[in-house]
Amino acid sequence: xxxxxxxxxxxxxxxxxIQSTPTFKKTDWNQDVYLALLESIVSQQIxxxxxxxxxxxxxxxxxxxxPAAQLLLEKSDDELRSAGLSFQKxxxxxxxxxxxxxxxxxxxxxxxxxxxxxxxxxTPIKGVGxxxxxxxxxxxxxxxxxxxxxxxVIRQKMIKAYQVTETGKVxxxxxxxxxxxxxxFRTQACRYLWRWQxxx
Numbered sequence: 001x002x003x004x005x006x007x008x009x010x011x012x013x014x015x016x017x018i019q020s021t022p023t024f025k026k027t028d029w030n031q032d033v034y035l036a037l038l039e040s041i042v043s044q045q046i047x048x049x050x051x052x053x054x055x056x057x058x059x060x061x062x063x064x065x066x067p068a069a070q071l072l073l074e075k076s077d078d079e080l081r082s083a084g085l086s087f088q089k090x091x092x093x094x095x096x097x098x099x100x101x102x103x104x105x106x107x108x109x110x111x112x113x114x115x116x117x118x119x120x121x122x123t124p125i126k127g128v129g130x131x132x133x134x135x136x137x138x139x140x141x142x143x144x145x146x147x148x149x150x151x152x153v154i155r156q157k158m159i160k161a162y163q164v165t166e167t168g169k170v171x172x173x174x175x176x177x178x179x180x181x182x183x184x185f186r187t188q189a190c191r192y193l194w195r196w197q198x199x200x
Contacts, residue, residue: 013162020196024188024192060083069100073098091126119137131150153193154193
């Protein structure tokens with residue numbers, strides 16, 4: 001049974017969303033968790049277009065357009081600011097670089113861990129929150145059963161699709177309850193919700 005067949009069989013509302021929404025095209029990050037983390041930090045709280053532009057300028061500062069950890073740490077504030085980065089994001093990027101050199105963020109090591117263990121391993125990096133790691137799990141490591149309930153778009157789409165009226169902690173409980181029927185394919189369900197265009 002495909003993820004789509006499982007989701008459709010267990011959730012009639014999601015079945016309709018899947019029918020009306022294009023399938024997700026898998027992205028190829030070459031399993032570079034370190035680079036994906038850098039980009040996710042650059043992308044925080046700004047538009048996709050702005051993030052793409054800043055990340056491209058950041059990469060242009062380095063040989064082969066690759067901000068290797070040691071080289072990143074050697075760049076001055078002014079050099080990194082020239083890419084359009086805030087001081088806070090510069091500090092966060094350096095935190096990732098230091099962590100990479102000290103503990104490692106290679107795909108093979110992380111891939112041996114569970115989703116929860118990866119979250120616990122990476123979130124001590126200041127600037128890397130649970131949501132950031134969940135995006136990494138979904139889009140870089142292709143983990144099949146991630147449910148990023150802290151993602152605003154996912155919450156908004158679920159509230160609309162399932163006509164959820166609860167708020168606060170009860171809202172989160174309700175969303176988790178709905179997503180239970182999606183296991184073990186919660187990642188794929190969320191990919192459809194992100195791309196779903198509800199009728200206004």
